[in-house]
Amino acid sequence: MSAALRAQAIGRRRGVPPTLALSKGYMLAGPALIVMAAVFVYPLAYSFVMSFFQWDLSAGSNDFLGLANYTDAFGSPEFLQSLRNQVIFSGASLTTEVVAGMGVALLINGKLRGLRLARTLLLIPPMIAPSVIGLNFRWLFNEQYGLFDAILRNLHLPLIPWLSNPNWALVSVTIADVWQNTPLLVLLFLAGLQSLPQEPLEAASVDGASAWRTFWSIILPLLRPVMFIALMLRIIDTFRTFDVVWLMTQGGPGGATTLITVEAYLLAFQGVDFGHAAAVSYIALAMSLVLLSALYGVPWLLARWRRS
């Protein structure tokens, strides 16, 4: 429908001249659109433009570089390492959070005593500021005074170099992320479980289906929309994770926990190279968009393929 036809339709419905109705609509939406453009679209567009320039504070001139910042990024070992870290971090934390979140949600989706309190307590980790979580986990993982190694020491087990070993450091930041975000997924899954239609579950029970069979064949398919939303939120979140990692490890040791956001921060605020930092940020944005498209697109394509 063209804009003119749309305006006519609106005008007919409300009893006002069509052009006036359309312009009134734009006028009413205008302030919000302007604010949105100022705080969202403009910075986004500006930083995108920036990614094609040499925007280096110490260089003094902003030369147009074309795609050089992007090609440089893919040629940089530090960026490739951050890409690898990001994939491992996002994959490990998403998998753990979804599995643990679903498990805990199923566990507390009953009428046992104390479950109300448990549900309330689950709200605490997502409510804590990421910076507080980062600092706390830095101390918890400290090898001299930290809680985790103190427990291992008391059990006469070998100590774990949580933050000083490259592999363990990535595990440590993943643990902190899982601790903070699993409760959010528990709450989402719990809301989903409590809104499930009871008839199929009752029918399965009458038919003598096992708990596993009921979960796999009824609960999980019915929960798919909730899972998609949860995954979408967490994919976006993992590609934005910065505070916890920065405060725990500053991306170290030796870039072992440098995620794409940390790499962009280092380039922008310590390397004062905003052009490169913007390019790295847009690569991260593209990656999360590709993942989100896959999340929605693959099931849609599968469904279409089945229908055909």
Added chain:
Amino acid sequence: MNQYLSRRRFLHGSTAAAVATGAGPRIARGAAGATEIKALLITGGPLYPKYWEALTRDFKQKTGITVSYDMLQFTPMTSKEVTLGAARSAEYDVYSTHTAQIGSFFNYFEPLNKYFSASELSDFYPVAMKYLTDPRTGGLAAIPRNVDARVQYYRTDIYDEHNLKPARTWDDLVHVSQTVTGGGHYGLVVPGQGDPAQRTFSDYLWQAGGDWVDDKNKPAFNSAEGIQALTFYRDLIQKYKVTPPDAVSYGWNENTSEFASGAVYDTFNWPTNYAILSSPDTSKVVGKWATAPYVRNKAAISCAVSHAMALNSLSRKKDAALEFIRYVVSPDAQLLAFQQFTYFPSRQALAEKVIAQAQGQKAVWLQQLKRTIATGKEWPKLPGFSKVCILMYGAIERALSNQMSPEASLNQAAKEALEAMRQAGAYR
């Protein structure tokens, strides 16, 4: 409107004061009677807010200029300044800054040479002035309000028990640290993360006889001396095991707290450490430590850097802002900073006075600091070197955590550093 009026008032005041006092080019007291300037100042710890409050209050009493200021800790402050610099913002007239990051701001801060007489500038420590100066233009981007250098802090009780003297050379350092390491205590603590790791490597690089760049400003930190320096640094943690095993994740906070808690017996630390270790509120080892010079190898060189004050080149109130900068680096203000934070003065005459008045252990320590400052250095302030720094964080950490050999790690960083500096125009 306000801006116009205040500027006019400022000019009127200026003229009146100049006539009254016969002052020369310097702005007169009360010249900016109703002027208000804005400053972004550094903070950290409970004493800084009181220090700035006292300084700005006193400044207003003397000049009539109001300084409204925001305070941030070092890292967020630098990030904010980088953002404002990139946006060419005139929001703040005056900035706290530091030698470490000054290379990023040469295009944003106003060169201060023309506002200070040559004799005035000659009072400041040359090392502080050299590394706050843009090597391409000779413009002084900021003026130092202190000089920071590190000396050795060691546990006298433990060393006496083992009949040891503080280490003077690299070999001594290994021997002494190995002797006292044991029973959950470590002979030494070194930072191993980010900028603190780069500073520590820098010290060892110069002590081994190397340098960051060659005479053509090409990266030279991967020379034989550089490899020797990083190997020694790594071996302290991984081979000799004289430091806490997680030292690779330590910054300055851990470097201080490990010694102050009594867990570690030797450290190389900044002047503020002296005040921290002297107070029972922040130290468990009060009265059990002394200072000694930094260790040496082929040379006795370590970092000497400064907190400094800079003028925004886009400021619309440069005269009033300059007056405040002058005040912050004045002998009175520096003396207050020394008394509160044990900040070593950037003015040589004041430093001599402070040293002459000090007694006992403090006098010894100040003499050691003075000697360290006399031979102190800083990494070069060339275009693109800020980016080289972040490459170095990774390179040093990779070697310290045994992910790569020192040689491979430095060679990779040198290759990337050359490209980063070339892109930033260091060789144009």
